[in-house]
Amino acid sequence: MCETCGCDAGDAARLTAVGGGAAHAHPHPHPHERVIVLDHRVLSHNDDLAARNRAWLAERGILALNVMSSPGSGKTTLLERTVADLSPSGPVAVIEGDQETVLDARRLAAAGASTVQVNTGSGCHLDAAMVSGALAELAPPDGATVFVENVGNLVCPALFDLGERARVVLMSVTEGADKPLKYPHMFRGADVLLLNKIDLLPYVDFDVDACRDAARRLCPGLRMLPVSATRGDGLGDWYDWLDEQARPVAG
Amino acid sequence: MHELAVTESVIDAISAQLSDMRVTVVRLEIGKLSGVMPDAVRFCFELAGEGTCVEGARLDITEPDGTGECRACGSVFPARDPLALCPCGSAEVTVTGGAELTIKAVEVADHV
Numbered sequence: 292m293c294e295t296c297g298c299d300a301g302d303a304a305r306l307t308a309v310g311g312g313a314a315h316a317h318p319h320p321h322p323h324e325r326v327i328v329l330d331h332r333v334l335s336h337n338d339d340l341a342a343r344n345r346a347w348l349a350e351r352g353i354l355a356l357n358v359m360s361s362p363g364s365g366k367t368t369l370l371e372r373t374v375a376d377l378s379p380s381g382p383v384a385v386i387e388g389d390q391e392t393v394l395d396a397r398r399l400a401a402a403g404a405s406t407v408q409v410n411t412g413s414g415c416h417l418d419a420a421m422v423s424g425a426l427a428e429l430a431p432p433d434g435a436t437v438f439v440e441n442v443g444n445l446v447c448p449a450l451f452d453l454g455e456r457a458r459v460v461l462m463s464v465t466e467g468a469d470k471p472l473k474y475p476h477m478f479r480g481a482d483v484l485l486l487n488k489i490d491l492l493p494y495v496d497f498d499v500d501a502c503r504d505a506a507r508r509l510c511p512g513l514r515m516l517p518v519s520a521t522r523g524d525g526l527g528d529w530y531d532w533l534d535e536q537a538r539p540v541a542g
Numbered sequence: 543m544h545e546l547a548v549t550e551s552v553i554d555a556i557s558a559q560l561s562d563m564r565v566t567v568v569r570l571e572i573g574k575l576s577g578v579m580p581d582a583v584r585f586c587f588e589l590a591g592e593g594t595c596v597e598g599a600r601l602d603i604t605e606p607d608g609t610g611e612c613r614a615c616g617s618v619f620p621a622r623d624p625l626a627l628c629p630c631g632s633a634e635v636t637v638t639g640g641a642e643l644t645i646k647a648v649e650v651a652d653h654v
């Protein structure tokens with residue numbers, strides 16, 4: 292009988308390990324496997340870092356928003372405009388996520404925000420560790436508003452909590468009103484939906500009500516704010532919504 | 543593809559606890575509403591597992607359903623996608639759960 296595991300190795304073969312302490316060398320006719328229960332949430336590391344970011348931001352009264360959309364929906368354009376309109380009344384900073392280039396960070400710096408660019412390389416989303424590093428670099432003053440422009444992608448960023456107060460999902464009227472149904476996870480987790488480029492509504496076949504209904508199937512009661520980042524329509528509602536978020540949350 | 547990041551998190555978490563063992567089976571739970579595709583995780587697991595303690599391990603994935611609750615008729619039923627319809631035909635459904643993304647357990651070889 293095997294002393295290590297108590298199995299019966301059979302009579303035919305007797306192998307004796309010499310040296311090497313616990314070495315246990317005999318042919319095994321049956322599996323010797325031990326089950327180790329882990330019950331480990333896969334994204335717990337990211338979620339822990341996100342919780343740390345959230346606490347860090349709350350201590351400083353900083354409002355952080357995670358802005359997500361497909362590439363080209365108008366995130367940077369909206370933020371340029373928002374930075375220009377809001378920075379006279381308080382500090383505004385931006386964390387810019389893109390796979391490559393510092394082009395968007397330059398646009399936002401030109402609009403008046405202190406800006407840090409995070410280039411994710413092949414990465415398709417920002418994560419809490421990247422945002423933590425960017426916040427340290429940015430060092431936003433107390434009470435600031437920090438916009439995080441996520442990598443343009445309606446799939447991957449949905450999974451990664453960054454420590455934001457709220458998730459802002461943007462889509463534009465050139466993308467089709469069925470976008471929410473095609474990318475349900477992103478819309479399911481949204482706190483507000485900005486429908487951008489409404490200046491183009493006369494030229495495209497886009498059903499605003501169908502889009503709102505689709506989004507609300509995934510996220511009951513979701514607020515949809517139609518805007519045009521270039522022409523300025525609806526931005527008042529967007530700024531009001533931001534004001535509501537800036538109020539301290541209970542608890 | 544976030545499945546690569548997810549798979550790397552799986553491997554990192556296991557390696558952190560069991561780096562000196564040979565893992566033969568990894569049991570994952572990936573909810574049907576988690577937004578993570580099991581097939582993509584399988585693909586990444588083989589690649590990302592090379593040279594780690596899970597190299598060559600079998601991946602067992604269970605995919606729990608979410609729960610749909612119909613706001614029209616009140617019935618509760620298993621939901622396999624975020625747009626699940628109630629058996630009564632209504633789309634007024636609140637879907638919860640099914641977002642599990644958990645390493646349930648591993649099996650390790652007792653003898654290296």
Ligand SMILES: Nc1nc2c(ncn2[C@@H]2O[C@H](COP(=O)(O)OP(=O)(O)O)[C@@H](O)[C@H]2O)c(=O)[nH]1
Pocket residue numbers: 360361362363364365366367368369443487488489490491518519520521522
């Ligand atoms: N017509 C119109 N074009 C817009 C609007 N917002 C953004 N764009 C254009 O859409 C393109 C992509 O915008 P950008 O802000 O870079 O998108 P991002 O990839 O989401 O950051 C640019 O050519 C913008 O000028 C809008 O409200 N109306």
Ligand SMILES: [Mg+2]
Pocket residue numbers: 366367395440
């Ligand atoms: Mg941009």
Ligand SMILES: [Zn+2]
Pocket residue numbers: 612613614615616617628629630631632
């Ligand atoms: Zn029903």
